[in-house]
Amino acid sequence: MADVALNRPLQLDPPLVEGNPTYSQITDDVAGIVERKPPREWYAAIAVSGLLTLVLGASIAWLLYKGVGIWGNNQPVAWAWPITDFVFWIGIGHAGTLISAILYLFRQKWRTSINRAAEAMTIFAVMTAGLFPLFHTGRPWRAYWLFPIPNLDLSLWQNFRSPLMWDVFAVSTYATVSILFWYVGMIPDLGTLRDRTTGLRQKIYGFFALGWRGSAWHWNHYEKAYLILAGLSTPLVLSVHSIVSFDFAVSIVPGWHTTIFPPYFVAGAIFSGFAMVITLMVLARKAYRLEHLITLNHLENMNKILLATGSIVAYSYAVEFFTAAFSGNPYEQYVFMNRVVGPYAWAVWIMFFCNVFAPQLFWFRKVRRSIPAMFAIAIIVNVGMWFERFNIIVTSLHRDYLPSSWGMFTPTLFDFLTFFGSLGFFLTMFLLFLRYLPAIALSEVKAVMPAPANAKGGE
Amino acid sequence: MAERRLYGAVAEFATPDALLEAARRMRENGYTKMDACTPFPVHGIDRALGIPHSRLGYIVFAGGLTGFVAGILLQWWTGAVDYPLLVGGKPLFAFEPSIPIIFELTVLLSAFAAVGGMLALNRLPRLHHPLFELEAFRRVTNDRFFLAVEAADPKFRPDETKALLESLGAESAALVEEEG
Numbered sequence: 001m002a003d004v005a006l007n008r009p010l011q012l013d014p015p016l017v018e019g020n021p022t023y024s025q026i027t028d029d030v031a032g033i034v035e036r037k038p039p040r041e042w043y044a045a046i047a048v049s050g051l052l053t054l055v056l057g058a059s060i061a062w063l064l065y066k067g068v069g070i071w072g073n074n075q076p077v078a079w080a081w082p083i084t085d086f087v088f089w090i091g092i093g094h095a096g097t098l099i100s101a102i103l104y105l106f107r108q109k110w111r112t113s114i115n116r117a118a119e120a121m122t123i124f125a126v127m128t129a130g131l132f133p134l135f136h137t138g139r140p141w142r143a144y145w146l147f148p149i150p151n152l153d154l155s156l157w158q159n160f161r162s163p164l165m166w167d168v169f170a171v172s173t174y175a176t177v178s179i180l181f182w183y184v185g186m187i188p189d190l191g192t193l194r195d196r197t198t199g200l201r202q203k204i205y206g207f208f209a210l211g212w213r214g215s216a217w218h219w220n221h222y223e224k225a226y227l228i229l230a231g232l233s234t235p236l237v238l239s240v241h242s243i244v245s246f247d248f249a250v251s252i253v254p255g256w257h258t259t260i261f262p263p264y265f266v267a268g269a270i271f272s273g274f275a276m277v278i279t280l281m282v283l284a285r286k287a288y289r290l291e292h293l294i295t296l297n298h299l300e301n302m303n304k305i306l307l308a309t310g311s312i313v314a315y316s317y318a319v320e321f322f323t324a325a326f327s328g329n330p331y332e333q334y335v336f337m338n339r340v341v342g343p344y345a346w347a348v349w350i351m352f353f354c355n356v357f358a359p360q361l362f363w364f365r366k367v368r369r370s371i372p373a374m375f376a377i378a379i380i381v382n383v384g385m386w387f388e389r390f391n392i393i394v395t396s397l398h399r400d401y402l403p404s405s406w407g408m409f410t411p412t413l414f415d416f417l418t419f420f421g422s423l424g425f426f427l428t429m430f431l432l433f434l435r436y437l438p439a440i441a442l443s444e445v446k447a448v449m450p451a452p453a454n455a456k457g458g459e
Numbered sequence: 460m461a462e463r464r465l466y467g468a469v470a471e472f473a474t475p476d477a478l479l480e481a482a483r484r485m486r487e488n489g490y491t492k493m494d495a496c497t498p499f500p501v502h503g504i505d506r507a508l509g510i511p512h513s514r515l516g517y518i519v520f521a522g523g524l525t526g527f528v529a530g531i532l533l534q535w536w537t538g539a540v541d542y543p544l545l546v547g548g549k550p551l552f553a554f555e556p557s558i559p560i561i562f563e564l565t566v567l568l569s570a571f572a573a574v575g576g577m578l579a580l581n582r583l584p585r586l587h588h589p590l591f592e593l594e595a596f597r598r599v600t601n602d603r604f605f606l607a608v609e610a611a612d613p614k615f616r617p618d619e620t621k622a623l624l625e626s627l628g629a630e631s632a633a634l635v636e637e638e639g
Contacts, residue, residue: 023498157537214498214499215581
């Protein structure tokens, strides 16, 4: 009787877990990451990222002392790098929600090996993103003015008709729901760590495991909650970058005021996010020897998504140029000519190379299944997507309607320090996650893998 | 002074199939107050144990509706009633520009209701449960599948129930006590 596994998936697709491990081997592999001392690479990585985080802290401290004048922001390019960096980081987060929510609704079982880490990446990316508008306001100690909290020193309400207000609600809802989704998904695995550790660590994991015991009555409500959260996160993630794009599209600045922006931004966000997931996963699976759980098939699937979303992004670029040409609007046409031949043309051509040409190499199976190739392309896409936001913001703002108010933007040292510092902050958070929390969703992987043949069965 | 009383009989199985089969047989034998504890959701166990469909959806709907109404009231009351401020000649309140925030608040309160409702329905967090007294139960979050029959079950007879569980292919079976 033992051989007839009821939850055995059809063997049409390549196996989701390689090497037919038992349940407890999977537990040992994943929980072991947290229980053993981390590999040497982890210490090297956190030394670098920790240093960059200190750079971020120092540059923000200097910013608070001197003011936003230490950045290159000026009139007319008031948004400059901080908003470029904000949109860049928010976009990165979107892949995590796509993997955890949308692929869950589509019953894509391969998501189970990567969803936990991708969701963690989402949360850290949104946290990092949040820093930029906060400090770009110039008076971060007044941040509560962004929320409808009754207070005496403001004496009026927020303007809810402004897309910037919508953005506040979208990003803070996104951050909150992502954290809830991530945490709920982690409760059973925190239980695993509680049951394997002793002393203080057991108490801490036990506290966050909330007394989870895997009861069938609990799983019943739990799975429902998980499904509902996935169903809520799916329109939420699409709304977030749509609303971020409204910050631009609702204005009348040439190059911003277009209806393609919401889908274009969402596709770009997923594109950049998958590039970041691939970058992180390639390193993590190697450092922690998780090649049998995060298999080449997983990476290939992600490369296919990179190809698909990269093609949508390329199409959006084409539509933007076509719309400008077809509109007959001289300001719109000027902005797009200025992008390809103007003073920032180098940035636009970097963007085209990184986002349009590089991912097209994934049409070849050999490239999709080559670790060095996908790592290189993922890095290129990350760079390209940063330049996309730079182009949207700087080339549209620096020359809009009146030539008398045109200007140029040059970043300062502090623009660089803040950006690379934010990269360090993001990586530090991710490394701490790998060190202290279950990086792979144990209970989900066990549910999709074939029941181990060598487990001692009934009779 | 703390009186110990029997919580129930617990059997340990090595595979989800063995657990499912045992749960079905126990139900055929007339047991009704049972629980299964597993490292991952075992599909079919809810039917084998007679667990009804989760009513969480209603709680989430109530949460979402609250967020929806709150989103409308917030934007209408602050913008058109408490402090009317004309910006760019736009109406003081209109549905079109209010939709993003209505949507976000609907999602936010639905998510709170989903998580809070799930925990409340499951009576979590809780500090302890009699099953944690069992040393073998540490593997419930790893690779073991447990079936518990509560002493409150009308058909429960300590030794008889334990023997029945053992005969259904359990790796081991034990009686578990709880604080009175």
